[in-house]
Amino acid sequence: MTPTDQPGRFATLTFTREVAAPLATIWQAWTAPAARAVWAAPTPAVTVEFLEADTRVGGREVSLCKVEGQPDIRCECGWLALAPSARSVNYEVVSTEGVPQSAALVTADFSGDGERSRLVVTVQLSALAADMEADMEAGYREGFDAGLGHLAAVATRTMVLERVIKAPRSAVWGAWMDPASLPQWWGPEGFSCRTTRIDLRQGGEWVFDMIGPDGTVFPNHHLYGEMRPQERIAYALLWGENGPKHADAWATFEEQDGATKVTLGMVFSTAAEFQTARGFGAEALGQQTLAKLERRVTSG
Missing domain, CATH: 3.30.530.20 (START domain)
Structure with missing residues (x-):
């Protein structure tokens, strides 16, 4: 045999x-x-x-x-x-x-x-x-x-957003990992961030409020897991400080001929939360966020 x-x-x-x-x-x-x-x-x-x-x-x-x-x-x-x-x-x-x-x-x-x-x-x-x-x-x-x-x-119940940014990966990573820079571009057009605590490292967190154009406050809490410099980050999204988790998210950064392909992914905790997010235009709003990141790293 x-x-x-x-x-x-x-x-x-x-x-x-x-x-x-x-x-x-x-x-x-x-x-x-x-x-x-x-x-x-x-x-x-x-x-x-x-x-x-x-x-x-x-x-x-x-x-x-x-x-x-x-x-x-x-x-x-x-x-x-x-x-x-x-x-x-x-x-x-x-x-x-x-x-x-x-x-x-x-x-x-x-x-x-x-x-x-x-x-x-x-x-x-x-x-x-x-x-x-x-x-x-x-x-x-x-x-x-x-x-x-x-x-x-x-x-x-997974949402994936992609954008190719005409800037070196080091610049894109730097804008994402700088505690002074991140709140300046994070969020859709017309939104602003009000930070309570920010600690951008593996095991760190970002506690902040997103404030809409009409003044509506959306409490947020990011808990950072894995961080591979200039490659990817992973984090959990909570509704407010130590609130319920509504998504597991990650961002990857890939070099493409001097530009950077950014992929932002989110697995929502339930199918209902995913459908709600799609219903209020989360994909378009997420692309606005990545567009603001692009302007941040290419404006000068």
Whole structure:
């Protein structure tokens, strides 16, 4: 018997999801660490903790799946290919208590038309531990089915805004990370910021009010998680200081021939909040905010 004939040790699984979201949105939901953290847990009993997240070719992602009373499951993902909105390829090694259990090559293909997208994920799987052979395929099938179901749901409440700013990435990052600059351009046209506290670092926060043209006050609280200088930030959006969370957000900064592509993504906590945001024109208002950032870094 050749190695490829050994039953239970090797499997190829294919998963297909039709998603009611644009292609750029499903791509961000699949690749952005802040979004992956929202949908990655297969069940409510599982908590996923991200230890590393470097989403670029050659980068890796390390996470722990935690279930009360059981050993943590460590998952290492290495990105081998990333063709935006088209294809990603990564390896995945799963370990328990330092012992590798399985390895997989995961290929995700994306296609879409307007407000609908299609995701096809192929998993080429190999068991590395003898006690993993019996239920390896069933476990992976159950886990990916659940995770991709959550991904499809998350994508339908995810908003993605993109803008190419004709300025170096260092200048765009600097305007975003400067506590004197950020309140000057943040928010749509006609809005202003009134800051209570601002601490722009990993683990920091920004407590502020957005004040509308008619004087209406909208309390805000940003809690900053990951910050990779000149690459990306992740933060939670709360309704007022220590109020309820209404979105997980991230911003990425990508060099493009001397310009900077800024992508701002938000996973709203509920579908209702997403629909409310779309209803009052959050996408157009967000583009106004990015336009103000552009004016800030290109005006002189």
